Each structure stands twice: as structure tokens, then as C-alpha cells.
Amino acid sequence: MSARGSRLTALWRAVRALGHVLSGLWIIRSEFGQLTPDQCALMVREWSRQMLRIMGVELVVRGKPPANGPVLLVANHISWLDIVVMNAAQPARFVSKADVKHWPVLGALITGAGTLYIERESRRDAMRVVHQMAERLRAHDSIAVFPEGTTGDGRSLLPFHANLFQAAISANAPVLPVAMAYVDGASGARSDAPLFIGDTTLVASIWSTLRAQDLQAVVHYGEPQFFQGRDRRAWAHDVRTEVAQMLGLAPPNH
Numbered sequence: 740m741s742a743r744g745s746r747l748t749a750l751w752r753a754v755r756a757l758g759h760v761l762s763g764l765w766i767i768r769s770e771f772g773q774l775t776p777d778q779c780a781l782m783v784r785e786w787s788r789q790m791l792r793i794m795g796v797e798l799v800v801r802g803k804p805p806a807n808g809p810v811l812l813v814a815n816h817i818s819w820l821d822i823v824v825m826n827a828a829q830p831a832r833f834v835s836k837a838d839v840k841h842w843p844v845l846g847a848l849i850t851g852a853g854t855l856y857i858e859r860e861s862r863r864d865a866m867r868v869v870h871q872m873a874e875r876l877r878a879h880d881s882i883a884v885f886p887e888g889t890t891g892d893g894r895s896l897l898p899f900h901a902n903l904f905q906a907a908i909s910a911n912a913p914v915l916p917v918a919m920a921y922v923d924g925a926s927g928a929r930s931d932a933p934l935f936i937g938d939t940t941l942v943a944s945i946w947s948t949l950r951a952q953d954l955q956a957v958v959h960y961g962e963p964q965f966f967q968g969r970d971r972r973a974w975a976h977d978v979r980t981e982v983a984q985m986l987g988l989a990p991p992n993h
Contacts, residue, residue, distance in 0.1 A: 802960030872906035
């Protein structure tokens, strides 16, 4: 496709995606209060799948998504798109850094879907969120976290912060490793289109994603892990090792 054709395709996708976001906001504000949690989860899943279709992103699911909670999903983090992809595979309540709620339009949508926000620089706020997570796990919710604390390039894994694992320990809930990847559907090579790292702005990352052709979002579910007497740092290391294995990366040394 020519550069001009790519821009026109991206613009058309952007218009449709914005309309879909506004539709999602209306649904959250007008309907969510009248629906059961299962009905809300179904709407989130279908909305997310439609958003991926609008953006030209093919969803590829490997492994077995959790049918229900309690479960703490632990995933590597590459892009703003990760939340949409994971919700399209199987909805969960996400824990995200606090500045996400200030994103234009998307922030309101993510907040409306029940996201728990954390001030990552504050130890006290981390403990508050851990208590909230444990409460939701005891209520049989599915909670999803990105323990690297920021986005990466998909070629390596940052250390997994262990504090959020305390919620699974407190609630006696399993942890499910999840590996996220974006690839070119034609070649199978890693795609950098959705990357949201370094000096890349949210708008630039969205535009790059909209212009991509044959983009696949791969979400790979591992096997549930249980506490089994490990401390949270050891558990975080073991989950990181499994995520690296699913991504085809070298095992982490620490």
C-alpha cells in the first residue's frame, strides 16, 4: 500500500475508532449500572473485539483464558493497546498507573470499566491498592496487572515488582502468567507499530498502530501458579521466568 493509501486508511480507522470510544462511554454511563457483572464483562469483551476490528488488528489467543475469578493475571507491558487486547480475549479489572485516567477520552473509558489506579511512586498508595485488589479477588474478580511498572519494547522483560503479588497471597488466589506480543501477520516478525516507550507520545503510538497492515495482537495464557509458601519476590521471579519462556526470551537472571 502507498504512503497516501496508508494515511487514508489510518484516518478512516481513526474516525471509526473515535465513534466507537464515544459509544463505549455512553454505554458505561447509561447501562452499566443496570447490568450484572457478567453482562458488563460480556459487553466489555464485545466492545474490545470490535475496536480491534476497526483498527485492523487481528486477535490471536493462545492457551486458555480464565473462565472466572478469583485470579491475578500478570502480563508484560508493551502498549496502551494491551488493555484492549486482554479485554478482547477475556475481560478483567486492571490496575494501572494514575496518569492513565488523564488520557484524553481513553482515560474516561478505562476508568468507567472499573480500573484501579495506583500512584507508583507512593509506597502507601501501593498498599492501599493491594488491599483493594485482595478484596476484589475475595469477591471472585479477575484482576490484571503489569508488574514491570512501565512499557517495554517486547525484546526483553524488566524486573517484575513483587508488591502487587501480595494481593494474591492475602486472598489465596492463583496467579496466571500472560505473555503479550505484536507481530506482522504476513511475516510473523515482531511489530513495533503499537510500541509506547521512551519519548513516543500516545498520539504517535495510536497513529502508528492505525497505519499498520496485517497487525496481530497475540495474548498467550500460561498455567495458573499458586502461592505454595514462596515469598512474593520469589513468586514474581517465577512468573517472570514463565512469561519470558512464552515469549521465547532468555530466562531472566534476577
